[in-house]
Amino acid sequence: NAGVTQTPKFQVLKTGQSMTLQCAQDMNHEYMSWYRQDPGMGLRLIHYSVGAGITDQGEVPNGYNVSRSTTEDFPLRLLSAAPSQTSVYFCASSFKVATNEKLFFGSGTQLSVL
Amino acid sequence: AQKITQTQPGMFVQEKEAVTLDCTYDTSDPSYGLFWYKQPSSGEMIFLIYQGSYDQQNATEGRYSLNFQKARKSANLVISASQLGDSAMYFCAMRPSGYSTLTFGKGTMLLVSP
Numbered sequence: 001n002a003g004v005t006q007t008p009k010f011q012v013l014k015t016g017q018s019m020t021l022q023c024a025q026d027m028n029h030e031y032m033s034w035y036r037q038d039p040g041m042g043l044r045l046i047h048y049s050v051g052a053g054i055t056d057q058g059e060v061p062n063g064y065n066v067s068r069s070t071t072e073d074f075p076l077r078l079l080s081a082a083p084s085q086t087s088v089y090f091c092a093s094s095f096k097v098a099t100n101e102k103l104f105f106g107s108g109t110q111l112s113v114l
Numbered sequence: 115a116q117k118i119t120q121t122q123p124g125m126f127v128q129e130k131e132a133v134t135l136d137c138t139y140d141t142s143d144p145s146y147g148l149f150w151y152k153q154p155s156s157g158e159m160i161f162l163i164y165q166g167s168y169d170q171q172n173a174t175e176g177r178y179s180l181n182f183q184k185a186r187k188s189a190n191l192v193i194s195a196s197q198l199g200d201s202a203m204y205f206c207a208m209r210p211s212g213y214s215t216l217t218f219g220k221g222t223m224l225l226v227s228p
Contacts, residue, residue: 031214031215033214033215035218040123040220041220042118042120042205042218042219042220042221043205043207043216043218044218045215045217048214048215050214058215088157090159092159092215092216094214097212097213097214098147099145099146099147099166099167099209099210099211100147100164100166101147101209102149102161102164103159103161103215103216105158105159107157107158108157108158110157
């Protein structure tokens, strides 16, 4: 089972460059989300989606765009990368909205912005 | 809004000893789920254990147990008989009813020595 697949695993950008972090899941999960992990900060929610065509902002959305055209894919776009966006990014998904429903995580993307 | 507090940035324990990782939470929702995830040095997020707010008994999963004290709003993770492979970052997280995402604490780094 592939689960949640994130690409790339590592990326180095220059300030001002744009890029898209890819996230795909093959579990037919309606709910997907993006988190960033910074040292001493835990995981913070960037954007999330409750189904194809529906997205919303999380705690730290500035500088990031998302769209959800299919159930399987939830890409995260950096329009103009900044050094403050250097972080580890995780994509996650779940099947339903229930308090006992755990999130399935991708393996993460380590992004450095120079 | 929800908040998770993990007050121990780092913990040290010797192999075969038990260790408790602290987690307190704040929410006004009466129904919620509490989760613990492990993140080893390889970076992936591994689900460990879940506790529901209405569960009468503390959750257990093998060597992991959750000391749930609802009145104190605490959900401490207890690892019995620590192993070297338990060395990792541990995150406490919460999911209120109706939410598709988790709110995470800042994490506790556990180091297990021989």
